[in-house]
Amino acid sequence: MFVEKKRQKKKEMSRVAVCGGTHGNELAGVYLVRERLKRRADGTEPVSVVTVMSNPRAVQLCVRYVETDLNRCFTRATLSAPVSETSPYEMIRSQELNALLGPKGSAQAVDLLCDLHNTTANTGLCLITYSDCDWICLHICKHLQARTNTKMASTPVRYVHFDIPLNEAYSLDSVGKHGFAMEIGPQPHSVVRSVIFSAMQEGVQLMMDWICQFNSGTLFEGGWVDVYTMVKNIDYPRDSETHVITAAVHPNLQDRDFCLLHPGDPMFLSFSGETLRYKGKEALYPFFINEGAYYEKGIALSLARKRRVEIPSVRSETLR
Amino acid sequence: MSSRTNISCLQEAARVAIFGGTHGNEMSGITLVNMWIQNSAEIERNGLLIKPFISNPRAVEKCSRYIDTDLNRAFTPENLSAPDVEGLPYEVQRAKEINRMFGPKGSADAYDVIFDLHNTTSNMGSTLILESSTDLFNLQMVHYIKKAMAPHTCSVLLNEHPQLKYSTTRSVAKHPVGLEVGPQPQGVLRSNVFESMRTILKHALDFIELFNSGVTFPPCTVDVFRVQERMDYPRDTNGNITAMVHPHLQDCDWEPLNRGDPMFLTFDGRTVLYEGANTVYPTFINEAAYYEKQQAFMTTGREILAANAIRKACK
Numbered sequence: 216m217f218v219e220k221k222r223q224k225k226k227e228m229s230r231v232a233v234c235g236g237t238h239g240n241e242l243a244g245v246y247l248v249r250e251r252l253k254r255r256a257d258g259t260e261p262v263s264v265v266t267v268m269s270n271p272r273a274v275q276l277c278v279r280y281v282e283t284d285l286n287r288c289f290t291r292a293t294l295s296a297p298v299s300e301t302s303p304y305e306m307i308r309s310q311e312l313n314a315l316l317g318p319k320g321s322a323q324a325v326d327l328l329c330d331l332h333n334t335t336a337n338t339g340l341c342l343i344t345y346s347d348c349d350w351i352c353l354h355i356c357k358h359l360q361a362r363t364n365t366k367m368a369s370t371p372v373r374y375v376h377f378d379i380p381l382n383e384a385y386s387l388d389s390v391g392k393h394g395f396a397m398e399i400g401p402q403p404h405s406v407v408r409s410v411i412f413s414a415m416q417e418g419v420q421l422m423m424d425w426i427c428q429f430n431s432g433t434l435f436e437g438g439w440v441d442v443y444t445m446v447k448n449i450d451y452p453r454d455s456e457t458h459v460i461t462a463a464v465h466p467n468l469q470d471r472d473f474c475l476l477h478p479g480d481p482m483f484l485s486f487s488g489e490t491l492r493y494k495g496k497e498a499l500y501p502f503f504i505n506e507g508a509y510y511e512k513g514i515a516l517s518l519a520r521k522r523r524v525e526i527p528s529v530r531s532e533t534l535r
Numbered sequence: 536m537s538s539r540t541n542i543s544c545l546q547e548a549a550r551v552a553i554f555g556g557t558h559g560n561e562m563s564g565i566t567l568v569n570m571w572i573q574n575s576a577e578i579e580r581n582g583l584l585i586k587p588f589i590s591n592p593r594a595v596e597k598c599s600r601y602i603d604t605d606l607n608r609a610f611t612p613e614n615l616s617a618p619d620v621e622g623l624p625y626e627v628q629r630a631k632e633i634n635r636m637f638g639p640k641g642s643a644d645a646y647d648v649i650f651d652l653h654n655t656t657s658n659m660g661s662t663l664i665l666e667s668s669t670d671l672f673n674l675q676m677v678h679y680i681k682k683a684m685a686p687h688t689c690s691v692l693l694n695e696h697p698q699l700k701y702s703t704t705r706s707v708a709k710h711p712v713g714l715e716v717g718p719q720p721q722g723v724l725r726s727n728v729f730e731s732m733r734t735i736l737k738h739a740l741d742f743i744e745l746f747n748s749g750v751t752f753p754p755c756t757v758d759v760f761r762v763q764e765r766m767d768y769p770r771d772t773n774g775n776i777t778a779m780v781h782p783h784l785q786d787c788d789w790e791p792l793n794r795g796d797p798m799f800l801t802f803d804g805r806t807v808l809y810e811g812a813n814t815v816y817p818t819f820i821n822e823a824a825y826y827e828k829q830q831a832f833m834t835t836g837r838e839i840l841a842a843n844a845i846r847k848a849c850k
Contacts, residue, residue: 249775250802277826278599335720403656403720405823409779409800459569463726484726486570507722511598 225351227430227531228326228393232265232316233419235331237286237387238508239273242407243399243415244331261427265325269312269387272304277405279508280305286330289389291382294319309387317390320381327351328391329422331415334400335507337470339371340418344395345384347376347442351393353526354435358425359418370399370414373473375502375519376444397422401470404507429531437528443473443500443519450513452483452491461485464505464515472502476518483515542751543671544848548647548710548743552586552637553578553736555652557607557704558824559594560721563732564652564714578736580744590633590651590704593625598722600824601626607651610702615640630704638707648672649708650739652732655717656823657832658786661689661731664713665759666706668695673710674842676742678755683738687731690789692818692835693759712739718786721823751846760789760816760835767829769799769807777801780821780831788818792834799831 233251235244251266268274270285281304288294288309294317298307317324342356356374375398381389388394397418402411429435451460462483468476476482477498483491499518503509555568571578571587578585589595591606603624614627615634637646661684663677681689692715694701705711714735719728746752768776778799784792791814792798799807809815815834819825 246779246802335723401720403718403723403823405721405826406656406821407779408785408821409782410785412779412802460566460724463724463729466726469726486566486729505723505725507720510722 225429225529225531226326228262228351228426229430230263230265230325231423231426232267232325232328232391233331234267234269234312234316234328234387236271236274237269237330238279238284238332238404239270239275239281240277240279240404241331241333241402242405243333243402243412245274246407246412247331247415247419262423262430264423265316267312267315269330270305270308279404285309286387287385289313289319289387290385291319293385312387313390319390325391326393327426328388328394329419330386330388330394330396331419332396332398333402333404333411334398334503335403336400336472336503336505338398338400338472338502339373340414341373341375341398341502342395343375343377343388343398345377345379345381345389347378347444347524349393350526350529351429352395353440353442353524354429354529355395355422355425357438357440357526358435359421360440362417362421371473372418374440374442376442378444400472400506429529432531434528434530437526439523439525441521442524443502443521446499446518446520448514448517449482451510451515452485460510461487462489462491465490468501468504468516470504472504473500475499476501541754542844542846545672545845546647547747547847548672549582549747550584550586550646551648551650551740551743552588552646552708553650553652554588554590554704556589556591556595557651558600558605558653559591559596560598560600561652561654561719562722562724563654563716563719563729565589565595566724566729567652567733567736578740580740582747583740583744585740588637591626591629600721603627606630607703608701610634610640610704610706612702614702633704634707640707646708648710648712648743649705650712650714650736651703651705652736653713653715654719654721654728655715655819656720657788657819657821658718659690659715659788659818660717661687661735662692662713662715662717662818663689663735664692664694664715666694666703666711668693668759668761668840670710671842671845672746673712674757674840675746675752675755675845676710676712676739678757678842679742679752680735680738681757683741684735689735690818691757691759693761693838693840696762746845746847749847751844754844755842757840757842759838759840760818761838763815763834763836765828765830766798766817766832766834768826768831769801776826778805778807781806784817784832785821788820789816791815792817 235248283303285305359372452462462485465481467481504516555564568587606626609630778801781797783797798809817832820832
């Protein structure tokens with residue numbers, strides 16, 4: 216039974232940020248930001264877009280980060296901590312970005328912050344955010360999902376939700392009033408694959424199209440979006456003494472992001488040939504399966520619950 | 536036409552090394568070697584000394600390709616004869632140390648065989664890399680491995696081009712063999728890639744054991760891809776790349792590339808075509824580590840190499 220939700224009115228989006236190179240070796244975003252910066256704004260754009268290379272030193276070195284992961288530096292605590300010349304580079308940078316695009320939680324923050332990422336996991340395109348009821352983000356997702364006859368047509372688009380309160384939200388996208396990471400995989404780090412670059416370019420373009428239509432008063436009809444909410448992470452099996460990993464992601468699970476994992480399904484194949492199985496009681500959706508940067512964070516894969524979220528129709532307050 | 540086969544009698548291959556972590560973020564070799572250092576049962580063979588070895592431990596610790604300079608280009612005569620002074624790049628020091636332990640390169644004391652384990656982000660599948668078209672032992676070994684791996688394909692890359700030769704870690708040995716398996720992102724361990732590399736090594740060690748036991752290997756031919764040249768990305772005046780490997784070329788390692796075929800796609804959507812006169816077989820297409828070496832892919836030509844029968848020389 217479909218219940219007509221009350222139409223949501225929102226202020227129009229006057230400032231949008233597109234960020235890339237938050238991790239310096241996730242190259243589709245790096246090249247996309249470079250290309251956008253090359254095309255100087257001529258003042259006729261319908262919405263003000265600020266394009267930012269978030270971690271220029273890491274981009275220069277083509278590494279994820281120089282001293283510490285920039286995309287974990289945006290909690291309230293880190294943003295308000297005192298910094299000195301000896302503070303880690305990324306901590307200083309996170310406060311600079313917060314001043315430029317935020318401050319986080321204030322009325323001056325950009326209306327929408329889109330942070331571009333790549334993953335070695337076979338995730339397709341994901342919009343990753345902290346809210347499962349941000350109608351702007353959900354409508355943008357629905358808009359991307361609806362595209363046909365485009366280069367992006369073969370790339371699945373999904374909405375991923377981390378249920379973390381704003382103060383503890385640690386990533387750059389939490390600085391904007393609305394925000395998400397646009398994560399596209401699979402792509403090795405330090406590589407740009409043209410199919411991935413094109414999908415990201417098109418994703419950003421579709422997002423901008425939606426914002427322009429929204430700002431000009433278009434009514435976006437309500438509907439449904441499947442939301443994947445992160446439940447837990449699973450680490451690799453490790454040797455109890457040396458902590459060295461003793462198994463690889465099982466071939467049956469490798470590249471099967473967002474395919475339902477049932478209790479008893481293979482998860483790891485140990486180096487001695489043993490199959491280790493998923494021991495959870497609940498069937499969940501795995502994602503970020505075998506992301507290269509997560510070995511050091513102790514994450515082999517993440518698991519999510521999926522549910523259908525009803526979204527209201529939306530229209531900007533500024534009517535023609 | 537002779538009625539008697541020419542059999543080349545070669546020295547026994549008594550000492551073999553398996554190197555992982557020449558590049559600290561190529562995970563299959565690092566994982567295999569660490570596993571075998573802990574428990575070598577799987578790699579033990581009769582009458583053979585087999586040493587698993589992590590060649591660049593600091594890079595492995597950091598999970599980066601190298602610390603100061605690429606170890607796999609560091610074994611030049613200049614570097615190997617450089618005096619032991621302060622301030623030498625880490626990998627040059629390491630090259631000298633490895634040359635002392637497993638060489639000296641070019642001498643009778645050098646290890647007989649070194650297998651150097653690598654991964655690539657390119658879709659090369661299982662690849663064996665040779666540096667000489669006349670090393671009969673290596674030719675017979677790769678022939679044996681290819682047959683044993685079938686129907687799984689093992690490609691053979693021959694890097695003998697006088698200008699493109701580089702001084703690899705494995706070049707310290709009398710018979711250097713590179714194992715390159717992909718596609719695998721840097722810093723990632725994929726089960727299928729790991730198991731492929733493990734199986735290749737199993738067959739390689741089986742061959743050496745058989746050879747040392749006196750088996751005669753009949754004459755054979757080996758299909759190889761001989762390295763021709765490096766193709767760089769189109770770049771702007773600042774040296775930044777202006778195009779990506781074209782979707783039609785991406786992942787098409789070892790497939791023919793003809794004049795007029797798409798090669799690159801610029802960031803603003805323009806296709807750049809391959810203009811070479813001859814059909815080439817590209818490989819190392821879009822290898823992450825080669826962006827800084829100005830290489831989008833390498834061209835190769837197909838060739839068939841012939842090898843005499845071989846047998847271990849009698850004492």
